[in-house]
Amino acid sequence: MLKAALSSIANSDIRIMIVIELNGESRSVEKDHSVHDLINALSLTNQALAIAVNREVVPRAQWAAYRFSDGDKVDVVRAIGGG
């Protein structure tokens, strides 16, 4: 029983979560998740967006490779009506 449980823990995807600040609010994300994964998780794929981490723009070409660190401050922005 215990062995099975341990093995299940060992084999299962133990997710290490980190906390980022997304548009001013706390959000847990998996440690290995990329910017791209976050955008997918938010169902914002293929939308006209820009993203910055700690006020540095992350170009779209780097979304797949860019990994978050605990405490990152992330801004996801779009264009809205304005004068």
Add this chain to the structure above:
Amino acid sequence: MNDSQHTGLTIAGKTYGSRLLVGSGKYKDLEQTRLATEASGADIITVAIRRVNIGQDPNAPSLLDAVPPSRYTILPNTAGCYNAKDAVYTLQLARELLNGHTLVKLEVLGDEKTLFPNMPETLKAAETLVKDGFDVMVYCSDDPIQAKMLEEIGCCAVMPLASLIGSGMGILNPWNLSLIIDQAKVPVLVDAGVGTASDAAIAMELGCDGVLMNTAIAGAQDPIRMARAMKLAVEAGREAFLSGRIPRKFAASPSSPMAGRIA
């Protein structure tokens, strides 16, 4: 300035057919935005950059569906920024959002009551942005000295206010605008304060290269009709400017010949 022989407005090396620039804020919905923008005949449309509302329906139509970048030149602004740092950051995000697009509208505000430009911060932001390769159209006070400074920094258009943003008070200091127009080697656009069509015409008659407005159209009872009125006013004002108006004089002068009168 005053490339008076050309009909188009050239900004940062690109020529636009319309001298009316419009904002996309304050409309009832995106359909009204789309129709009013279309009726205005404008080529350049300002937009604001804001955080995505996380959790909101991601499939809801977006502004860029109503005013597609394939048809319009999108001019991201820094409305709501009160210091140079935030303004620069906003436009760096905008450039990424719009796939490397460099034409931007810089506005750094002084306070919420007047929305008057904070000129020291505006100058600071303009310098950073120009060095970073942006083409900066800049909202500024109607002060010819500051306008000159912005031009020397390398801004591609200076855009003094005619009166407070959203006030609809019209052209309050035509003399200052004339001073700026006379000295400028880049386009001068009135940005802010227009209330109705005659205000836009007056700005153009003074020799402005263009007019940028939002509230005067979006806040009208019939925004789509007002958009058309503004289009006509800007065209009429420009034509009048190029025609060379008659001088003002105190004496009357009859329009009909005196010779051959019956009386």
